[in-house]
Amino acid sequence: MPTLVSHPDEVKVISRRFGQGAAQLDRYLELDGYKAAQMAIDNGPQWVIDTMKASGLRGRGGAGFPTGLKWSFVPKVSEKPKYVLVNGDESEPGTCKDHVIFLHDPHAVIEGTLIAGLAIGAKTGFIYLRGEYRYLLKIVEKAVADCYAKGILGKNIFGREGVDFDIITQTGAGAYEVGEESALMESLEGKRGVPRIKPPFPAVVGLYGGPTVINNAETIASAPHILLMGGEAYAKLGSERNGGTRLFGISGMVERPGVYELPMGYSMKKAIYDVAGGVKGGKKLKAVVPGGSSCPVLLPDELEVGLDFDQMAKAGTMLGSGGIVVLDETVSIVEFALRTIKFYQHESCGWCIPCREGTDWIKKSMQRFYDGGGSTKDISNMQYLAENMLGRTFCPLGDAAAMPMIAFFKKFRPEFEAYLEGKRTAKHFITTDELVGVAH
Amino acid sequence: MPDVTFTVDGQTLTAPAGTLLIDACKASGIQIPAFCYYPGLSLQAACRMCVVRIEKAPKLQTACTTPVAEGMVVYSETPEIAQARKSTLELLLGNHPLDCPVCDAGGQCELQDMTFKYGAASSFYAEPKNHREEQKWSPTVYFDRPRCILCYRCIRMCGEGMDVYALGIQNRGSSAVIAPNIPATQSEDGLAHLDCEECGMCIDVCPVGALTSDTYRYKTRPWEMNHVATVCTHCGDGCKTTLGVRATTDGSEIVRGDNRDKSGINGDFLCNKGRYGFDFANREDRITEPMLKQPDGTFKTVTWDEALLFTGTRLKDIRDTRGGKTIGVIGGNRLTNEEAYLLQKFARSVLGTNNIDHHRTADFVTLAAALRDHRDRFASQHDNETAKAILLIGGDPTNQAPLTAWNLRTNVRLNRAKLYVANHAHIKLHRQAKSFLEIAPYGYGAIAAYLSGDDGAASSAATDIEKLAHFRDALKAEPELLILVGSELRAGDLRALIAYGLTLPNTKFALIGDYVNAHGAADMGLLPDLLPGYAPVVADHDYTAEYGEHFPTEPGLNLLQIFDAAQTGDLAALYIVNANPVARFSIDPATLANTFIVIHEMFLTETARLADVIFPAANLYEKSGSVVNSYGDLQLVKKAADRAGVRTDLELLVRVADRMGAEIRKLVPFGKRASTGLRADLGQTRGVQSGEADRHAVWLTANNLEPKLSPFDPFAVLDEIQRLVPGYDLLRLQLLSGNDQHLAPQAPADLIQIDETRRDLVLPADDTLFTSGTLGRYSPKLVELQLKYAHEPVGIPAD
Amino acid sequence: MSTVSESIFTPATAERFDKLVTIYPVPRSALVPMLLYAQDDLGYVSDAAVAEIAHRLNLLELDVRNVLSYYSMLRTKPAGKFNIQVCTNISCMIVGGYDILSHCQKRLGIGHKGVTADGEFSLEEVECIGACCWAPAMQVNYDFHDNLTVEKVDSILDDYAAGRGQDVK
Ligand SMILES: Cc1cc2nc3c(=O)[nH]c(=O)nc-3n(C[C@H](O)[C@H](O)[C@H](O)COP(=O)(O)O)c2cc1C
Ligand code: SF4
Numbered sequence A: 001m002p003t004l005v006s007h008p009d010e011v012k013v014i015s016r017r018f019g020q021g022a023a024q025l026d027r028y029l030e031l032d033g034y035k036a037a038q039m040a041i042d043n044g045p046q047w048v049i050d051t052m053k054a055s056g057l058r059g060r061g062g063a064g065f066p067t068g069l070k071w072s073f074v075p076k077v078s079e080k081p082k083y084v085l086v087n088g089d090e091s092e093p094g095t096c097k098d099h100v101i102f103l104h105d106p107h108a109v110i111e112g113t114l115i116a117g118l119a120i121g122a123k124t125g126f127i128y129l130r131g132e133y134r135y136l137l138k139i140v141e142k143a144v145a146d147c148y149a150k151g152i153l154g155k156n157i158f159g160r161e162g163v164d165f166d167i168i169t170q171t172g173a174g175a176y177e178v179g180e181e182s183a184l185m186e187s188l189e190g191k192r193g194v195p196r197i198k199p200p201f202p203a204v205v206g207l208y209g210g211p212t213v214i215n216n217a218e219t220i221a222s223a224p225h226i227l228l229m230g231g232e233a234y235a236k237l238g239s240e241r242n243g244g245t246r247l248f249g250i251s252g253m254v255e256r257p258g259v260y261e262l263p264m265g266y267s268m269k270k271a272i273y274d275v276a277g278g279v280k281g282g283k284k285l286k287a288v289v290p291g292g293s294s295c296p297v298l299l300p301d302e303l304e305v306g307l308d309f310d311q312m313a314k315a316g317t318m319l320g321s322g323g324i325v326v327l328d329e330t331v332s333i334v335e336f337a338l339r340t341i342k343f344y345q346h347e348s349c350g351w352c353i354p355c356r357e358g359t360d361w362i363k364k365s366m367q368r369f370y371d372g373g374g375s376t377k378d379i380s381n382m383q384y385l386a387e388n389m390l391g392r393t394f395c396p397l398g399d400a401a402a403m404p405m406i407a408f409f410k411k412f413r414p415e416f417e418a419y420l421e422g423k424r425t426a427k428h429f430i431t432t433d434e435l436v437g438v439a440h
Numbered sequence B: 001m002p003d004v005t006f007t008v009d010g011q012t013l014t015a016p017a018g019t020l021l022i023d024a025c026k027a028s029g030i031q032i033p034a035f036c037y038y039p040g041l042s043l044q045a046a047c048r049m050c051v052v053r054i055e056k057a058p059k060l061q062t063a064c065t066t067p068v069a070e071g072m073v074v075y076s077e078t079p080e081i082a083q084a085r086k087s088t089l090e091l092l093l094g095n096h097p098l099d100c101p102v103c104d105a106g107g108q109c110e111l112q113d114m115t116f117k118y119g120a121a122s123s124f125y126a127e128p129k130n131h132r133e134e135q136k137w138s139p140t141v142y143f144d145r146p147r148c149i150l151c152y153r154c155i156r157m158c159g160e161g162m163d164v165y166a167l168g169i170q171n172r173g174s175s176a177v178i179a180p181n182i183p184a185t186q187s188e189d190g191l192a193h194l195d196c197e198e199c200g201m202c203i204d205v206c207p208v209g210a211l212t213s214d215t216y217r218y219k220t221r222p223w224e225m226n227h228v229a230t231v232c233t234h235c236g237d238g239c240k241t242t243l244g245v246r247a248t249t250d251g252s253e254i255v256r257g258d259n260r261d262k263s264g265i266n267g268d269f270l271c272n273k274g275r276y277g278f279d280f281a282n283r284e285d286r287i288t289e290p291m292l293k294q295p296d297g298t299f300k301t302v303t304w305d306e307a308l309l310f311t312g313t314r315l316k317d318i319r320d321t322r323g324g325k326t327i328g329v330i331g332g333n334r335l336t337n338e339e340a341y342l343l344q345k346f347a348r349s350v351l352g353t354n355n356i357d358h359h360r361t362a363d364f365v366t367l368a369a370a371l372r373d374h375r376d377r378f379a380s381q382h383d384n385e386t387a388k389a390i391l392l393i394g395g396d397p398t399n400q401a402p403l404t405a406w407n408l409r410t411n412v413r414l415n416r417a418k419l420y421v422a423n424h425a426h427i428k429l430h431r432q433a434k435s436f437l438e439i440a441p442y443g444y445g446a447i448a449a450y451l452s453g454d455d456g457a458a459s460s461a462a463t464d465i466e467k468l469a470h471f472r473d474a475l476k477a478e479p480e481l482l483i484l485v486g487s488e489l490r491a492g493d494l495r496a497l498i499a500y501g502l503t504l505p506n507t508k509f510a511l512i513g514d515y516v517n518a519h520g521a522a523d524m525g526l527l528p529d530l531l532p533g534y535a536p537v538v539a540d541h542d543y544t545a546e547y548g549e550h551f552p553t554e555p556g557l558n559l560l561q562i563f564d565a566a567q568t569g570d571l572a573a574l575y576i577v578n579a580n581p582v583a584r585f586s587i588d589p590a591t592l593a594n595t596f597i598v599i600h601e602m603f604l605t606e607t608a609r610l611a612d613v614i615f616p617a618a619n620l621y622e623k624s625g626s627v628v629n630s631y632g633d634l635q636l637v638k639k640a641a642d643r644a645g646v647r648t649d650l651e652l653l654v655r656v657a658d659r660m661g662a663e664i665r666k667l668v669p670f671g672k673r674a675s676t677g678l679r680a681d682l683g684q685t686r687g688v689q690s691g692e693a694d695r696h697a698v699w700l701t702a703n704n705l706e707p708k709l710s711p712f713d714p715f716a717v718l719d720e721i722q723r724l725v726p727g728y729d730l731l732r733l734q735l736l737s738g739n740d741q742h743l744a745p746q747a748p749a750d751l752i753q754i755d756e757t758r759r760d761l762v763l764p765a766d767d768t769l770f771t772s773g774t775l776g777r778y779s780p781k782l783v784e785l786q787l788k789y790a791h792e793p794v795g796i797p798a799d
Numbered sequence C: 001m002s003t004v005s006e007s008i009f010t011p012a013t014a015e016r017f018d019k020l021v022t023i024y025p026v027p028r029s030a031l032v033p034m035l036l037y038a039q040d041d042l043g044y045v046s047d048a049a050v051a052e053i054a055h056r057l058n059l060l061e062l063d064v065r066n067v068l069s070y071y072s073m074l075r076t077k078p079a080g081k082f083n084i085q086v087c088t089n090i091s092c093m094i095v096g097g098y099d100i101l102s103h104c105q106k107r108l109g110i111g112h113k114g115v116t117a118d119g120e121f122s123l124e125e126v127e128c129i130g131a132c133c134w135a136p137a138m139q140v141n142y143d144f145h146d147n148l149t150v151e152k153v154d155s156i157l158d159d160y161a162a163g164r165g166q167d168v169k
């Protein structure tokens, strides 16, 4: 069971109810639960959207799109039913924050879904968890059932005539790509998890062809808190154009790994050294993958950067899903790069050529390189492949694979070259394919 | 849609708003490469070959998914774009076998062409390629996995285009693979297989050599064949099929049938028969020498001279002693117009008989009569592509007329045409139907009456009376309607239906007949009572003057009556041209014991076995001429293959007539020298009285045509058809260019050919996807498919 | 009672399927969950399961296979009673994920996707399972086990072998 951590620098908004039994509806109600939803009913959709806009909340799924704005794109009138879709597919390596929310505060997700539904005029919400999260699905399912029992979901909720809302929960069955919003819709429609052509965007043509708001679970779970505390107050917690706080999962070689709630714009360096207690065993820091495995790696001298979408972009990387992975001096970048591309190769949906073939060729070359059959030309070839994938694939998974690889080749070229000369400075983890077998 | 203006590579273009950039560019001659894009199928945007630079867009955009917009500025070939395409090709070639010289698609491969263009030939992968064994998925389809580039064209074609959904995609990422619908775990031989309509459209759209056809693969190289575009010999839709032919020791054989340039009436489409059903022509057991029946019942091969002399003498003798009335003539449904015309002319003017008929598969006679004063109401096959609403009553195009079914499906899918289906059976097209009405057993007559306003007929028309009423109301509300009629409706019923249809605004009609030239056989007068163009035998018309002294003026016996006459001993001779009535109409061989039978045939069919003389005949792929499909669309037939020893029916008729002592220049208007048939018109006549001048020469001159030099030239006969047959006002240039043109015959309005007192002469062929009358039995591939599909394909709804 | 007579699934699963097909705007949406529950029921998605699910959703079996083969948690061959899924993705890898994996290999004597002879255990190397902050981590069937050490793995496997393991499914 994931252990909860805590640090004085944390600003607990979304994590306010963690560890307090809030998965039980009664307890959740004691802790101001479902007040925000009733405020939303009282004040109407425009108020909700205005508040969300004022909050400066940006999507916690990775791309950081302003949530209020996204909700406002949904047409007021639509022939087809509108939907709210909660993205709990959380599969970006290094990311486990939604995990904690579903575990400790499932009602926040439900309430957020309800609020989003009220804001856009949807009567149905879906909460889609990754397939591995079966035990979390059970928690969410129970929470949903409790809500129906109490009249918080279903017809005439909170006793309000004509206010109806249903929530359907389910899991996927193992596919990173299904986290991509349109692929998620495909999966939810019972199809292969391949992305859709955009435009049209989900806000106009989404699930079952109806206008759909899709948000990350953390984004959605933030909504009730924002309504309760007011948009401006929430915005003020964060940095410029990056309102509020977010959950950061700090993992890897740190003293106190865990999921921490920090204000947007908080220093990356402090997050690693103060909040997470610094590199484990006093070892030297080698690199940081700042926001899930798709974000270009940062070197120790690049950590003076605030944890928000804009500052990270300026630093040439991304805030991503908030999964910070800390690598100490013992980690072999060659091996790390191989494991990274193996993941994307395994998860490419196979729809488009550059991603399907590109990830496969880089992986094959990386594996050979790792196994000792590489040459200097391989490094350039692999970089060429990655650079030619970038921006040319159907969906951003191709970019997600290319970006970190390009950074590894660029920032650690000497290590790749040294590797060829047998100078394998670091400890090696990966057993070769014959031993482990490749995940097909 | 209003036009928008945009620029591509500095060129200002306009196109209707909403047009996809890739199509708009193509229309202006700017070719944007694409593997996955296929017009008419859903968008894929998977291959990324069509990337272009659009000003203000941060990334390269796919031209296949971007609609043109006002003021859009596009660059289609920049170094950046070339690099993107090149790297995509490099990735593809990484695992693609580079054995183009032996690949089945070599020379006709889009990947090869692109690689040539973008110079991605250098492969810098040190990794071994994934080799996989080629798989045989069906009697017609092979799959070579490493060549597949996953463009998904085949999957979309099979599902969206064919409504079969037999191909899927399995696994993901680099393991993703096209999969057929019968998995290895569920097949007897432990290999994956296809259970489908075997149309071969997947092979057709495959841009590389991943999907290949059993009939053609590894037989030859595309450039070693001659490609001849002609008309498929099978059903009544009249698809253009391009036959790839190659020289052999005894002629030239057909090695491939496909839809090479997609320029035909069938557009993108071709079914399994058009694609694979040519193989009967290559059979070893074809009759290639004339044969005479011996007293002991065996056949002996004889010289042409002997056979012709024998036949000519016997027929002349019978005509002169027992009279033309004792001779019957039965023509086939796969003759060219010219042959059908010549056959009836031979019968009428040389044999001296009107006892002439063919196996009728739809009541074209009634259609022609009912629409006599509405010649603009004959529908063309093309109307199926564009009609806003269609009533399909009776028939089952999916089986009988696959192109018709394809066009209807496509029209519904792309143009949201409204399809109304009324049938006694749940034919597959009900899946595309906006409304399906189940007709009661034997209820076609009743439904025609009901639609015409006879409410009393309701209960015998359909079981669901309420639905029936709605159906009629819905049809009435359609501002325009194409009415396709199956062979279930004939004679009075058909007439009633057409009369009803004519009360609706903007209706057009067509009958779904069978066989490539069933319509032509009727138009050309292979009928006992009607001359070419449905002119009654008894009436006053030009033919009297043209057909000479033997021409009888009484209507003759129809097909069934001919056999009745044989039964009573009144049929002295029977002349059959490429038809198998003995099998088709279950004739007892004993009936024909005392009849002298001459037949033109390819094989020893049930009928041929009873013949006294068999002439080895060419088939439609071995001759030239014209045919009209069920809709009356006229097309050019071109000789593709050749088999030593066989002759066309046209030639055979001329030679037999010659041996009967007939004057060939009267039978076929050929040659320049004026002897009897063809004389210069000296200007003193207007061509009214026979014999005074040569009407044909006058006509030729008036039409700027030259006399044809050979009596075996089908165009000599076509000249006469065009001159004499009402409705055959065709354009030579259209015909010769390989285009189809729509003809509307003219018939006397009061004609009801099949009345209640006579037996029904229409016998539908009841062909399925894998049968094609007697001919189909001689196609090894079709037989193989029939054996495989003793049941319906597994296609059921997929959303 | 299930709406499908002679369902191959347990009555509870069959009943769940009856309901699942009704809750979505289109029945097909139930496909992915149904495949998972079918697998929970039978240990894998058999041809018969594909056929019944296709029938229940009015889909082609091919459609079901297309979807089935896409998702990495779904399998068409039986796994062990306890399927050990060791994460070796980045966060786990750098803190010993591969040590855990190779320990499991040695202890069980099987490799990736292997099944022990007695059918009790199977082993898989899997991608990130969302337990990065408690790495290294693994799942046994649907149960999470985190902050693993070799010793901890041994005691977990002992528990399952002795029938003390629980399964959230
Ligand atoms: C390959 C890929 C995987 C993704 N996976 C996830 C995911 O697991 N969870 C998530 O919330 N968003 C994921 N996203 C982002 C979603 O597409 C989408 O942007 C997000 O759910 C929107 O929610 P937000 O605006 O609240 O961030 C992924 C995107 C891509 C391209
Ligand atoms: S980039 Fe292409 S292959 Fe990769 S996941 Fe997206 S669509 Fe699929």
Ligand code: FES
Binding pocket: B033, B034, B035, B036, B037, B044, B045, B046, B047, B048, B049, B050, B051, B062, B063, B064, B065
């Ligand atoms: S044609 Fe546009 S991506 Fe393939």
